[in-house]
Amino acid sequence: MKILAVLAASLMATTALAQNALPKIELTAGFYRIEAEVAATDATRQIGLMQRETMPPQHGMLFVFTEEKTHCMWMKNTLLPLSVAFIDAGGVILNIEDMQPQSEDNHCARRPARYALEMNIGWFAQRGIGVGDKLRGLERAPRPQ
Numbered sequence: 001m002k003i004l005a006v007l008a009a010s011l012m013a014t015t016a017l018a019q020n021a022l023p024k025i026e027l028t029a030g031f032y033r034i035e036a037e038v039a040a041t042d043a044t045r046q047i048g049l050m051q052r053e054t055m056p057p058q059h060g061m062l063f064v065f066t067e068e069k070t071h072c073m074w075m076k077n078t079l080l081p082l083s084v085a086f087i088d089a090g091g092v093i094l095n096i097e098d099m100q101p102q103s104e105d106n107h108c109a110r111r112p113a114r115y116a117l118e119m120n121i122g123w124f125a126q127r128g129i130g131v132g133d134k135l136r137g138l139e140r141a142p143r144p145q
Helices: 002-020 042-047
Strands: 024-029 032-039 059-069 082-087 093-099 113-120
Antiparallel strands (some): 024 032
8 A cells, every 4th residue: 555655656756847947938819818837748748737626817828739639648546637628730719618527428520620729617618718819829839748
């Protein structure tokens, strides 16, 4: 039992360290500013927002994929309810899905996407941002690895 507790603590510390080291960029959706952490490597895309208990309203996480395809997201080990916008290479929102915490349900892009932006659940709807709207600032995102 003690070994499991040590391993769990080590995983949480590694996750927190990886999340604190993520690059950040500013995006805009309409009149709204977003401070986005960027997950552009396989390791950071796999960790995402796992184990986070809170996230400020204007913050989010941008996933930058190596190729444009119908990517899927899930919420295993993610404690926050989130909305994810799948975005094409031109910055246009393809679809938005609401995701519940600690679920292994898949939420997928309806068409090939280059990015996914996770925000607190309802963030897009509360601001009237939807399918066909464009995000600005994606050109500043690190190249995916």
